[in-house]
Structures are given as structure tokens and as C-alpha cells.
Amino acid sequence: MVGFQGVAEELKVGIIGGGYAGMAAAVSIAARSISVTVFESAQQLGGRARGVTYNDTQLDNGQHLLLGCYHQTLHMIEQVGGNVELDFLRLPLQLDLHHQFSLKAPRLPAPLHLLVALLGAQGLTWGERVNAVRFMLTLRRINFHLSNDITVTELLAQYQQDTVLVQKLWEPLCIAALNTPIHKASAQVLLNVLRDALNQSRADSDMLLPRLDFTALFPQRAANYVEQRGGKVFLSCGVEALRPLDDGIELSSARGTEKFSHVICAAPPVVAAKLLRPIVASGNHGALAETIVQIDNLEHQPIYTVYLQYPIRVTLPHPMLGLHQRCSQWLFDKGRIAGQHGLLAAVISAEGIHQQLSQDELAQKVIAELRDEFGIAEQPEWFKVIAEKRATFCCSPNLQRPQQQTSLPCLLLAGDYTAGEYPATLEGAMMSGMRCADLIAG
Numbered sequence: 001m002v003g004f005q006g007v008a009e010e011l012k013v014g015i016i017g018g019g020y021a022g023m024a025a026a027v028s029i030a031a032r033s034i035s036v037t038v039f040e041s042a043q044q045l046g047g048r049a050r051g052v053t054y055n056d057t058q059l060d061n062g063q064h065l066l067l068g069c070y071h072q073t074l075h076m077i078e079q080v081g082g083n084v085e086l087d088f089l090r091l092p093l094q095l096d097l098h099h100q101f102s103l104k105a106p107r108l109p110a111p112l113h114l115l116v117a118l119l120g121a122q123g124l125t126w127g128e129r130v131n132a133v134r135f136m137l138t139l140r141r142i143n144f145h146l147s148n149d150i151t152v153t154e155l156l157a158q159y160q161q162d163t164v165l166v167q168k169l170w171e172p173l174c175i176a177a178l179n180t181p182i183h184k185a186s187a188q189v190l191l192n193v194l195r196d197a198l199n200q201s202r203a204d205s206d207m208l209l210p211r212l213d214f215t216a217l218f219p220q221r222a223a224n225y226v227e228q229r230g231g232k233v234f235l236s237c238g239v240e241a242l243r244p245l246d247d248g249i250e251l252s253s254a255r256g257t258e259k260f261s262h263v264i265c266a267a268p269p270v271v272a273a274k275l276l277r278p279i280v281a282s283g284n285h286g287a288l289a290e291t292i293v294q295i296d297n298l299e300h301q302p303i304y305t306v307y308l309q310y311p312i313r314v315t316l317p318h319p320m321l322g323l324h325q326r327c328s329q330w331l332f333d334k335g336r337i338a339g340q341h342g343l344l345a346a347v348i349s350a351e352g353i354h355q356q357l358s359q360d361e362l363a364q365k366v367i368a369e370l371r372d373e374f375g376i377a378e379q380p381e382w383f384k385v386i387a388e389k390r391a392t393f394c395c396s397p398n399l400q401r402p403q404q405q406t407s408l409p410c411l412l413l414a415g416d417y418t419a420g421e422y423p424a425t426l427e428g429a430m431m432s433g434m435r436c437a438d439l440i441a442g
């Protein structure tokens, strides 16, 4: 087997964190018949995309949406035994802001499907539609590449996208994709997502809504896959310290201290920095300090999900739809998606005044909006607000994100926050884990 140059002959990889990045790394390593052990501090796998049980109902820590262009994620779900067509409700690209805006892509090849959809969009004047099409054509002409990264607000102003277009189309898209307000968001990262989702195959712009919870969808299957190949996955087993050696790296957890040829730290950025700091303080690995600075410079953005269990006859007109200028940005009908009748989820992404409300006040606001918009007069039987305060990093322009390979050959970083073209997404997390495996295995 190949090791890093002149140090390890036999590869033995330890992975810190059993979220999507860590489990993608574990699968890629186990698939190459390399020894792998995953240490997860929580009682279950999945991290920021995990199943949550409440009142005997299967929820997630937040409603997630995948895009057809998340090729690595979809491929890996199938590699560990999933079936993308059964595991998801697949919808062709459609954006619906209730009573305000509606765009639906026809069955035409990309990018024609989008251009025709924009020209037929309801809720925009003819001039606004032509303006949006012109903008998309310009983005294609420049290959979705900006010579200087700027904020999304600046980009939209540069291409004369007026207030209505911004509020009905670009702002909801940007917040959904980057979880960052448009005045703070990186235009280049948004263009990366638009390029991959809208510009190549029509299926890339499909929206995929999971029918399984997020622990079952991938990480649990990944753990089975890893264990069937001789790997180990330990839950409730947080890693407390790392100590680089001349020929590998020592990892300390509740199970004691174990030596590995490589460690992939796939814990959230704050935890990664905490594990790296003592290594730098020991005096021998000063170059790691730059990685810690990059992590410390990351800001975070929240996502709130309000689940509401109504009587089973309550439904929404579509599995997923948005609200214009309301607190609830996107609504999901879990009955239509996963057969959980009467269960609705309201998602509120990125920072905003909703953060000043108590969970009870937030739920009451969502209930009032559902009544006003859809005439749902009943009170829900119960509600559950899940606030993920550090849901993602704030995806601002020219962000320096840490590389997967650190200055120590035996230590790699995986996670949605590490270097890559994507914002904090499942696809970004999975790609970082796979890249770590490639770097180790060669």
C-alpha cells in the first residue's frame, strides 16, 4: 500500500466525526480495503443532517433539499445501498411563491428549459422576465466566472436586476443555496451553483426531497458498508486530543489512545480548531496556525425549522412552496413528500429578526401565516422548533477556506467548510471527504 512519503507503509485511517463528510471519507477508504475507524461524539450519525424523533414522529434536525447536480452525494447514496429514485421525491425545477410568483421548467434540454421558464414566469412583468433571461445569457457567456468576487447584491445591481426580480427570484434562490443574505453572499459561489444546476443537463436542476430521515438516508447505510468491509464506527466516542508522531498520529478518545497513519478531522470547524490548537502550542507545527486563523475567521448563519403536526387532512397545494415577504420562507408538506400526513415544515434560513423571537412566538407566527395564506384554521396538535444556530458558514466573497491537506501529511480536514467551489451543502461535505480519501490513497 502507498503511504505518505517515507513515513507509513501500512495505511490505517482514523476519522473524527460521522457526519456526511466523515462518512463519505469512510466509505471511500473502506472501498479501497484500507483500515478505517470512525469516532463520532454523538449517539447517532449524521451531524447537521440527522434524524430526530419527536412525539413518535420521525423528523430531521432541519428540512433539507438536494439538487440533481449533487452527483457525488447521489452516487454515494447508491454505493451504500440506497436507491435515489425510491429514497427521494424528485420534482422538476419549479419555484412557487404562493400567489406571487411561479416558475416551472418545461421538459426541454438545459439551459433552454430555464430560459423558457423565465420567459413564462408568472408574477413578473414582461420587461422583468426579459431582464432575467438577459442576465442568465450573460452569465453563460462569461462561463459563470467573475474575475473579482463581489456580493450577490452588487452583482444583481451591476446587471440591472430590479427590486421585484431580486425579491421574487434571486434573493430566495441565494438564501436557499448559500444560507447567506444577499448583501453578504459570494456572487461567485452562487454562480458555481447556478452553473452546475441550471446550465448542463435538465436533470441537474431537479429538486430532490428525501423520503427517509437524514441518518437513515446515508450515514447509517455508510456505517453498515464500512463495517462489512472490516472498518469500525464508534458512537458516543468523542475525540479529545491529537498528537503527531514521526510516523503517524495518535488519537485519544474515550476508548483510549490509538495510533493511525492518517487522521481525517471531519468535525465541525469550531471543534477542528480546538483539536489543532494544542498541536500548534506544542511548538513544532507552526504552519498549522494559518489553518486555525482561517477557521476562526469563519462566521456562521442559522437555520430554523418549525415542524407542525396538523390533522391528517391538512395539506398544501404543492410538496414545497415559498412565501413572499413572510417569516416562513419555504414550506414543505411532509404528507406529499413522505406520507407523513398533516405534518408541515416551515424553514427560515439565514440571519434575521426571527432570531429575536422565542420558539413559541416563532411557531405562532408560522401558524398565523399558514392561516392567512392557505386558510388553515385548525391549531396544530403539536409543534417543534429546531434552531440550528451554526447551521452553515456565512458564504461571503473571497472567503479563504482551509485546504483538506494540512501542513502535516498525516492530518487532513474534511467538512462543508473546507476548500471547495460549493457553499455549505451535503455535496460540498461529501466531496471534501472523498478528496481526503484520494489524498491518502493516492
Ligand SMILES: Cc1cc2nc3c(=O)[nH]c(=O)nc-3n(C[C@H](O)[C@H](O)[C@H](O)COP(=O)(O)OP(=O)(O)OC[C@H]3O[C@@H](n4cnc5c(N)ncnc54)[C@H](O)[C@@H]3O)c2cc1C
Pocket: 016, 017, 018, 019, 020, 021, 022, 039, 040, 041, 042, 045, 046, 047, 048, 049, 061, 062, 063, 064, 065, 066, 237, 238, 239, 240, 266, 267, 268, 271, 303, 304, 305, 388, 390, 391, 392, 414, 415, 416, 417, 424, 425, 426, 427, 429
Ligand atoms: C437545518 C439545516 C438545513 C440544511 N439544509 C441543507 C439543504 O437543504 N441542502 C444541503 O445540501 N445542505 C443543507 N444543510 C447543510 C448540510 O447539512 C451540511 O453542509 C452538512 O451536513 C455538513 O456535514 P459535515 O460532515 O461537514 O459536518 P457535520 O454534519 O457537522 O458533522 C460533524 C460530525 O462531527 C461530530 N463531532 C463533533 N465533535 C466531535 C469530536 N470531538 N469527536 C468526534 N466527533 C465529533 C458531530 O457530532 C458531527 O456528527 C443544512 C444544514 C442545517 C443545519
